[in-house]
Amino acid sequence: MAEKKETPMMAQYRSIRRELPEDTILFFRLGDFYEMFFDDAKVATDILGITLTKRHSTPMCGIPYHAAAGYLERLVKAGVKVAICEQIEDPATAKGCVKRAVTRIVTPGTILDEVVLDGNQNNFLAGLFRSKDQFGMAMLDLSTGEFWIEESNDVASVQANLSRYAPAECVVAEEQLAEPAFAALAMEATNTLLTACEDWTFEHSSANDYLQRHFDVHSLEGFGCTSMTAALGAAGGVLYYVKNELRRNLSHVRNIRVKNPQDYMLVDETTATNLELVAPINSNRQAYKATLLNVLDSTSTAMGGRLLREWLLRPLNNLEQINARHDAVELMVNNQSYLRSLRDILGDIKDVERLISRIGSTSGNPRDVRAMGVSLQQMPMVKALLSGKGTILESLGNGITALPELVALIDTAIVDEPPLNMKDGGVIRTGYHDELDELRDAATLGRKWLADFQASEIERTGIKSLKVRHNKVFGYYIEISKSYLADVPETYLRKQTLVNAERYITPELKEYENKILGAQERSIGLEQEIFTEVRRQAVEHLETIQRNALAIGQVDVLATFAERALSNNYARPTMSDDGRLDIHDGRHAVVERMPDAERFVPNDTKLDRETHQLIIITGPNMAGKSTYIRQVALITIMAHMGSFVPAASAEIGLVDRVFTRVGASDDLARGRSTFMVEMQETANILNNATPKSLIVLDEIGRGTSTFDGISIAWSVAEFLCKNPAMQAKTLFATHYHELTDLALILPNVQNFCVLVKEKGHTITFLRKIVPGSADKSYGIQVARLAGLPDEVIERATDILTNLEEGEFGDAGQPKIAKKRPHKLKANVSQLDLF
Template sequence: ATVTAMGGRLLRRWINQPLLDVDKLERRLDAVEALYRDTAARTEVVALLKGLPDLERLTGRVVQGIASPRDLVGIRKSLEAVPKIEAALAGLQGALGDLLEALNPCEEVVALISQAIADDPPATLNVGGVIRPGFSAELDGVVAAARDAKRWVANLERRERERTGIKSLKVGYNKVFGYYIEVTKANLDLVPKEYIRKQTLVNAERFITPELKEYEALILNAQERILDIEARIFREVCDRVAAASGRLLATARALARLDVYAALAEVAIRNRYVRPTLDDGDEIEILAGRHPVVEIVRREEPFVPNDVHLSNEDDQIIILTGPNLSGKSTFIRQVALIVLMAQIGSFVPAERARIGLVDRIFTRIGAQDEIWAGQSTFLVEMAETANMLRNATSRSLLIFDEIGRGTSTYDGISIAWAVVEYIHNHPKLRAKTLFATHYHELTELAEVLPRVRNYNVAVAEEGDRVVFLHKIVPGSADKSYGIHVAQLAGLPRTVIHRAEEILEELEKGSYRAPVRPRRVAEVRQLPLFPEASPIIEELKKLDLESMTPLEALNKLYELQRKVKGDLAT
């Protein structure tokens, strides 16, 4: 994992915006590999980056004029680490040359902040103590005057006790009356005549003297001046730091990149990843690929690696069948993740990987009702599928983990079959596709569509036990093992036995449901919605992308005339 906030944000951006440029990706991979091979440099760099302040955000706060004193200290600490990082990477100039060029220690900024700002300043300006002593002669003079006045007040209590003989005399301060001298009522006869009564309490009287008020004014005025001077100096320092914001942000981005490179190198070593081979071709070939998350989460079980080959010219669409829990979903997702990892510049979990860059990865995985939007599971599923078919290109990777489950079996099979045909036959699509399904009927597509391949997840039967081998092999599955999965889920034994009996009868074609038969009318699927008008149907069939603006305008006039004619009749 990354160790800085900047690195974490950058890694998220890389994942959300993978690259399509082979040269840029190779440069990223070179940097990752350099840190992968140089353990000492990587270890030192990670130690230096760990706990580093967020230079990117801090610089932004300075530029926006909302920085605090501690923000400047954070900038100083970040920049102080740069020379050490440069020294640690001195032997990796080839792979990290552009990154090292972007790093700038900004010595004048460090010197300015070090000279002007205290090492541990308060969080805000309104309490003083922000500017380091010695930076401003004006400020130092006012601070010294205030300090002398406070010392005089501090010594006043001792002097007055000695002068008046009142041992219980106290000098205090509050925000309402300022400084005062407090004398108990038992000693009021000893109060000097120059004391001026200010407040009467139950057991004491509070007094002031003209001299005390003079020093009070001096202290309060000095404190106000100190805050004003510190605020002015702080703004000047911030303005000078903001003038260097371009270099500061370049350094921050370089540090973030370094953090991501080191994190990718670390995870590659820890999990035995390999460097992928990237090109602009249309093939994806992965040998012994693994799911990067599942293999870590389930370390107690050895992960079964699998191969895959996809190509627009031959192995374009893989129909993957197999029982639940066998690993279909894990396999198709791991292919997508390996491609995504390769296209951010990461090593990948495999023995070997050759990735022809894809422009988009579309997934149709899982579905649930979106009640807030009034959409059923099936409608959500179909909307996602429609989006994939509309926006995919020949360079896209499509991942389907079941479609058509939210409707009747025949409807589901029909839709799934038509989707595969569309992807295979559409002249502008022909995207590489992984299609996991329970519909065994779809395996017949391989007999009629030349770029469709059947694969299944191997299963071993040991007596009454079924062992999922999690291995992807050519061919289609011959059984679904759904009853076995139901047994693993804990369905009552009587339900399991009855299901086995019904399955056996269904396979023989002899099962009859124990209900009164009814007359079967002509088989016809009833529409859920009113039939659309011919105008609507004509609009749906229009291929707007292939029409010129003039043709589209003429068609619009034609449809308008038809609508007016229908209204007139």
Template sequence: SGQGTLLGSIDHSVTAMGGRLLKRWLRYPLVNRKEIELRLIAVLEAKNNLHIRRSIIECLKSVYDLERLGTKISMGHSNAKDLVALKRSLKKLPEIWTFISELKSGYFTYSEKLDNLIELADLIDKAIREDAPPVVNEGGIIKAGFKEELDGLIKVSRSGKNYLAQLEIQERKSTRINTLKVRYNKVFGYYIEVPKARSENVPHNYVRKQTLVNAERYITDELKNYESKVFGAEERRAELEFEIFNEIRKEVVKNNISIQSVARFLARLDCIIDLAEIADQNNYCKPEMNTTGEIFIKEGRHPVIEKMIAGERFVPNTIKLDNRENQILIITGPNMAGKSTVLRQVAIIVLMAQMGSFVPAKSASVNITDRIFTRVGALDNLSQGQSTFMVEMQETANILNNSTEQSLVILDEIGRGTSTFDGLSIAWAVAEYLHDLDKKGVKTLFATHYHELTDLALKKPRVKNFNIAVREWNDEIIFLRKLVEGGTNRSYGIQVARLAGIPDEVLLRAKKILAKVENGELSLDDTPALHEDGDDSNSSHLQLKLFQKPERIILENLSNLDISTMTPLDALNYLDELGEKAKDLTRR
């Protein structure tokens, strides 16, 4: 979640419970075509009714997290503010129901009655004060007028100030001490305070309670009796309010099943309204869910990236995958051209379609997939001693062992973490395996820097080559971000390095070395001849081809040979095998 994520881009939900449900929808997309269609129909209806949609959004802004509120109150961990939040939420239900009654989709139909919940909201409204303190056993949470006994106790408690003022006037007259004060604090309770200079004039019924630097504090029988009365009233008031609070809480517990049911409905409503809102705001289309095994996305866009490049136009791309001619798309092109973006946006669009969302495309027809497998990025796992290549191979193994003809596989580079020949061989074999799996194959998007993989299209009938178009201008490249049919044999690595800020001296040297590599000027340890003499200006710009130097492979085999461990028969067999391999490489 958060900025830069798919969830962050589509989650404009209003309620906490709606946000949690949307995350579940994204994490666990639907695989039942009928259920997907029902959800899409609901989103379409909400999208087409702007006034109703915005009115529901305003209502939902006043709804608290009913799922957690109901549970919290039922568990006995709630306070008065929780009841007030519950009341405010329940009070919004009739208004929300008025709006959804104008919509026809089953997603907007709630079959249960709301009478009990409305009565519960009225009870809380009559009983609980809006400004109730968080502590529930010290009073001050129940409204005046709710219970007659409580009103009497509240009156006694609140009459303290008037009583003290009247008693002070009375005592000043009887003692003729005009500076006499009647006060109260939580430590000593009620007391009469007299300046020390007048303490000799106090009546005999005054009992000294505390001596201060400039005053004496006294208590009388009358004050003691009143204190007992007030304290008793306040204690009883707190007890009675807590009893009333618990009675209301029990009513909530009785209705918690209904509360949870409404909470689930409102969460679902919030999600549908949210999906309709983002579809309307971002010009998404309603995907068609087909049964032909085809994934066709016309002018698809990446929902996250198109928001992150504000002010720039996102270049849309069209993709077609099926089980007949376009099962595996080999996508080549230079780094930064947009290969990874194309791969990811296809996976995201399929995922969004199966969660019941509109998708960022001009049109889309999607076959239901059982899983979306991805092998992207380059990460190691140092805590378990796993290299980048090991992690890459484990992810690839998971795909090969678990994918089916109903799966969608996204492969963003395979074999980068090992030698060129090893990596290319693995990538080639993986593509062949996915093509031939269960004789039907798996729909796959395969981005690679191994241009030799484009030869697969000549050998496998359901493999197609595509590349991300670029334009060269004065030894620089312009990324067009457009997916076009056909392979490419250029990597433009040095041009990309220039864009990254590599010093010109390094770039110039890299060009010379590249020319030597492309001309096959390799030393025995497979490194380019680095001498700088000679004219490199006529060097070929062809990418090193697969199996271009057969002697190179023969030499590698011989250098790894340990004769001391071989029998004469083993040596003859190995020599024969090497001869056959040399013939095969020469034919290629």
């Protein structure tokens, strides 16, 4: 049997598919559907749960084009790239096979309006490149046009950025991705889609040239990045990948900003997780998101929401800039009516940053343009409120540009509530365009004529079931049920026979159909032309609108800080560079706002480099040690980001980095036990902390034997206090009471404990941190509260009594504090447990 000849459409499909990478699914537009064939169809049906069919033995499946967004979301979340192949000519006028072409490729990092993006979080695509000893990073958010670069020789800084910004996709040079160390960095630091691109696109000369052509400049000196070889390589590689390989429009990416790691406090992934800055550790607490971000976020705009997250994960490390933010917040705190007026106006501003990006990439719909117009109407009012305030609010106001002509154009051209799709018509306001109004009138009169024609034909023929109808195939026609066929006039021309009726046309109806349909088609086409012109004029102001959005975001976050300060009783911290930390009546910003929280007991904290460099905190479980040390870290971070803090007063010395070692967790996927994770986190602290760091330690050495654990904890504490290059301010919560003896031998160590009221076998936690050390851990009492059987509790009490008898040496001193002998005795017998 001769092989069946391939159709022109399938030949076209194969030709387009051959040009795409293997890991890409092709959405092939056929009429009102995107069709997938062969292996693409098999992969898609598994992910999407849709039916796999066959036609002429070809596996295939399809989705409605108007519902593609939801399917795209599921595919890209599964790590699949999707190429969108559209019909690029009108099928009605096409000769032969309709021309088609891939218009864009959708990946996790290049989503615009295909799915509903989180308004309060950027959707970054990252580029990574190493040049000699420097790591370069570029971050591009295609949905907003934000594009920035950073360079560092510190691997921890790169890892912190990848975890902080959580890019949806990461682009790396093929050659470097093949290097185990570099691949491990990219893989370990981010759980994203990794894409390898050609090496030459990252090379300095190629990347520099590509960036100059994109920004249409002779040199990158104006951006302040000419010497950043590694960062420019990452930036060039990202832009080339998005524009050339993914075929995306980058016309709205108009600027590249440089970030300097030294300008920010470093908050690494471990610290952000342990302090629950943006995500709760316990996923079961979703009913109330117990995070600092959730407590602080009362932003009025999407730009503010995204920026708040950025400021929280990347606090400032510059005294002047921090105080400038505090000045602006204080101004609004002291003028509540002003604050309310400002926030009311901000609440009417939509996500103009993403709106102009969609409009600029030609995917913006009529509702986007209308929302842009409404938002731009608020700019003069915001600018007026910020004027003359004498803080950074005034400079932010100076950066806002009103666009009255564009606002007027959108307001007069676009209806108040336009349809989502231009094909539905009704986008352009009546009275804006004379020709459009005439065409609409013709269509309206035509519909009235049809109603009158139906009534007159019923009266003339006596056929009461006569209906004038319309479909895309036959246009307008007269439908008569078969019971009245004998009464059909001879002038009716039969067009179609149905089971229960016949369809007819008349010369008069056909003539009027041409008038009606012609007017409707021309009016929709003219509306499209008018809308395209309005959109073009909006894009002319793209850079101005982006600058306005950036200023509005900053004003929104500062106003949010003021609102939170008033609502939650926060105080302005006094910032300095003397290394001191003095908090009076400090509180935990998140715990105190929990719906079921008991009355929060505030506590004082004093840390310095002379007498209170390391604070050892003892006390029972559940008494509040962990809450206390975390609240100090949160207050420090809040102060550095420009927020007021939950305290009666606070003096905060600049901190370059907050370290945390908290809790017990394993990483079995990478072969790391709980104790190994604990030791690696501790090693990171000891190897990277400086005298300007703040360290929060919640237990060390609990994952091994008691003697091993005490030995490690004691040695770590000594290292933190005695190493001249270290001496970082440290809060150390522990159950090893032996560590409290460090205060007897080191002048910069102090002991504090949590007050507990004991009565019989019951204890009451007073939550108050006071000088001194706890004499016991009350672990058995806590076990009793947890519900352990009485028999177990009694036996544990007996064992504890026996163990405590050998705690002190013959001289009455703790054994661990005694000087180590030069030579250990051989044949030391193992002590019996009892």
